[in-house]
Amino acid sequence: MLRLIVVRLLAAVPVLFVVSLVSFGLTLLVPGDIAAEMAGQMASREEVDQLRAQLGLNRPPLERMVAWYGGVLQGDLGRSILLNQSVGSAILERLPVTLSLAGIALLVAALVGVPLGLLAAAKAHKWQDQAAMGTALVGLSLPDFWLGLLLIWVLAVKMQWLPSGGWVPFSDDPIGWLRSIAMPAGVLALNQMGPLARMTRSAALEVSNSDFIRTARAKGLAEPRVFARHVLAAAAVPILTVAGISFGIALGGALVIEQVFSLPGVGRLVIGAVLRRDWPVIQGGLLLTAFVFVAVNLIVDLLYLWVDPRLREQR
Amino acid sequence: MKIPSILKRRSFAAGLVLVGAVAVAAGLADWLAPFDPVKNNFRYRLGEPNHAHLLGTDRFGRDVLSRILFGARVSLRIGLLVVVASGLIGGVVGLVAGWWPKVDSWLMRVMDGLMAFPGILLAIALAVTLGPSEMTAVVALTVAFAPRTARVMRGAVLVARAQDYVEAARAVGARTGRILRRHIVPATMAPLMVQQTYIFAVAILAEAVLSFVGVGPPPPQPSLGAIIADGRDNMVEAPWIALSPGVVIAMLVLGLNLLGDGLRDALDPRMRNTVR
Numbered sequence: 065m066l067r068l069i070v071v072r073l074l075a076a077v078p079v080l081f082v083v084s085l086v087s088f089g090l091t092l093l094v095p096g097d098i099a100a101e102m103a104g105q106m107a108s109r110e111e112v113d114q115l116r117a118q119l120g121l122n123r124p125p126l127e128r129m130v131a132w133y134g135g136v137l138q139g140d141l142g143r144s145i146l147l148n149q150s151v152g153s154a155i156l157e158r159l160p161v162t163l164s165l166a167g168i169a170l171l172v173a174a175l176v177g178v179p180l181g182l183l184a185a186a187k188a189h190k191w192q193d194q195a196a197m198g199t200a201l202v203g204l205s206l207p208d209f210w211l212g213l214l215l216i217w218v219l220a221v222k223m224q225w226l227p228s229g230g231w232v233p234f235s236d237d238p239i240g241w242l243r244s245i246a247m248p249a250g251v252l253a254l255n256q257m258g259p260l261a262r263m264t265r266s267a268a269l270e271v272s273n274s275d276f277i278r279t280a281r282a283k284g285l286a287e288p289r290v291f292a293r294h295v296l297a298a299a300a301v302p303i304l305t306v307a308g309i310s311f312g313i314a315l316g317g318a319l320v321i322e323q324v325f326s327l328p329g330v331g332r333l334v335i336g337a338v339l340r341r342d343w344p345v346i347q348g349g350l351l352l353t354a355f356v357f358v359a360v361n362l363i364v365d366l367l368y369l370w371v372d373p374r375l376r377e378q379r
Numbered sequence: 380m381k382i383p384s385i386l387k388r389r390s391f392a393a394g395l396v397l398v399g400a401v402a403v404a405a406g407l408a409d410w411l412a413p414f415d416p417v418k419n420n421f422r423y424r425l426g427e428p429n430h431a432h433l434l435g436t437d438r439f440g441r442d443v444l445s446r447i448l449f450g451a452r453v454s455l456r457i458g459l460l461v462v463v464a465s466g467l468i469g470g471v472v473g474l475v476a477g478w479w480p481k482v483d484s485w486l487m488r489v490m491d492g493l494m495a496f497p498g499i500l501l502a503i504a505l506a507v508t509l510g511p512s513e514m515t516a517v518v519a520l521t522v523a524f525a526p527r528t529a530r531v532m533r534g535a536v537l538v539a540r541a542q543d544y545v546e547a548a549r550a551v552g553a554r555t556g557r558i559l560r561r562h563i564v565p566a567t568m569a570p571l572m573v574q575q576t577y578i579f580a581v582a583i584l585a586e587a588v589l590s591f592v593g594v595g596p597p598p599p600q601p602s603l604g605a606i607i608a609d610g611r612d613n614m615v616e617a618p619w620i621a622l623s624p625g626v627v628i629a630m631l632v633l634g635l636n637l638l639g640d641g642l643r644d645a646l647d648p649r650m651r652n653t654v655r
Contacts, residue, residue: 078491078492079488079495080492081492082493083492083496085492086492086493086496090505090508091508093508093509094508095510201636201637201640202629205580205629205636206625206632207584207587207588207625207632209587209588209607210587210621210622210624210628210629213607213614213622213625214625216614217614217621221615312494312497313497313498315497316498316499316500317499319500323592324611334500335592338503338504338507339592339594346504346507350500350504353500354492354495354496354497357495357496357497358495
């Protein structure tokens with residue numbers, strides 16, 4: 065068991081290495097003078113030179129890379145030029161907004177999507193199945209940022225039920241927090257519900273032909289209980305896999321939806337940095353979001369062991 | 380796979396209608412568009428939809444319908460190029476990884492690394508790195524999505540190489556090149572086609588996001604995401620600007636997903652379990 069965990073952790077190392085290589089390498093691909101572009105057209109020669117020195121761009125790429133890795137390994141992602149703040153703390157103070165958004169979206173998506181998929185499997189090829197799968201497909205096909213605007217128009221502008229944007233911390237006002245997160249999390253949940261419902265359906269259909277399900281039915285278990293207890297347990301691994309992938313997509317979605325609802329998260333920070341060419345923030349944002357994704361998928365890997373005792377025996 | 384039999388599948392037929400309608404309208408944009416999509420008309424700004432401007436006008440007085448028709452063309456063109464490029468690159472990487480175990484773990488770690496980024500964030504960062512244009516949007520989205528294709532292709536190669544007929548071909552002395560060309564690659568085409576249909580859908584969504592955040596093809600080039608971004612500032616006075624392009628994106632994406640589902644079920648019923 066412990067060995068298995070160590071093996072999984074070690075497998076993440078080369079992935080994180082590639083992630084860091086891409087995050088750093090991005091700046092090498094920029095055509096033209098990064099410092100001049102960042103400083104803007106109004107900057108004097110001295111200001112550009114100063115910025116270049118500050119970014120370390122006057123040193124050769126290999127030296128810059130060594131310095132960057134040295135910093136990253138000590139938890140130092142460099143300084144944001146625009147915010148004049150360390151990149152690490154700028155991202156970390158915004159991370160709770162993004163993570164709670166993606167996390168709640170995924171939770172809602174799972175609470176709706178998994179039962180929807182089970183229903184579709186139980187009523188396979190009947191109208192309930194087609195209605196459920198149609199809903200799932202439409203949900204995953206709607207552009208999230210557009211749906212966000214549509215909701216703002218209907219629920220905030222026309223009905224005035226919910227605020228059109230902004231963030232209320234949970235600790236300040238739980239109701240206000242719920243009102244501020246309802247629309248963006250709802251949009252993301254609708255997107256993520258689709259893949260989860262589809263995977264749950266196909267995994268459940270696969271399982272429902274197996275002998276132990278027939279036995280469960282033969283001994284007279286009621287159909288809802290067969291599905292809730294036996295089918296769901298056996299289908300849990302593929303569902304978890306999709307949930308792990310969905311989290312990554314929800315994270316990307318959260319970054320974008322933050323723009324629409326003016327939420328002070330990592331997405332606002334990083335996409336703002338992209339538009340103003342604040343490279344240390346772009347690099348740090350890429351690195352940290354990928355790191356979160358790898359960490360979540362490690363947790364998913366360990367959850368496999370919890371939901372499926374068979375996997376504990378292997379290796 | 381006979382053509383008529385696949386058309387009998389409702390999801391495929393519905394997808395074909397949705398995508399076909401948008402594709403034809405976009406293809407005929409030069410004739411269908413009632414106005415020049417980049418021509419300003421300051422006498423009719425933020426104009427409500429009427430019989431001349433069926434979907435109204437934006438804040439420069441440009442006809443929204445005309446912009447959507449030309450914008451859909453940009454979205455389809457970028458999506459199609461991403462499908463081809465990611466299919467070629469991901470296909471070759473997956474083939475090599477699936478066939479030669481020695482390079483497999485190396486190649487797939489690189490793919491895993493690329494897939495660890497939120498795809499859309501990687502694409503946004505790449506697009507701005509290379510300087511926003513239609514071509515860099517294609518490159519950025521290809522880098523973001525080719526790893527998914529590579530993973531599907533690798534899986535398909537692993538399945539194909541375990542078949543008896545591959546063993547038989549090797550036994551009679553066929554060279555690697557011939558086995559790959561004659562036996563492995565044809566067997567991977569079905570899953571690859573299904574995957575690329577889904578990539579088409581994802582690429583159109585992602586291109587819209589690139590344009591929406593402002594790193595897509597630069598203005599005044601109309602693009603569906605950019606029209607939505609334009610309309611966002613006038614959401615209260617002129618909601619039609621932002622709302623109508625989204626319907627077109629949704630039609631395309633839903634249609635492509637339906638096409639993918641239909642293809643998947645028609646080509647190989649066992650593939651119903653594959654994760655995208």
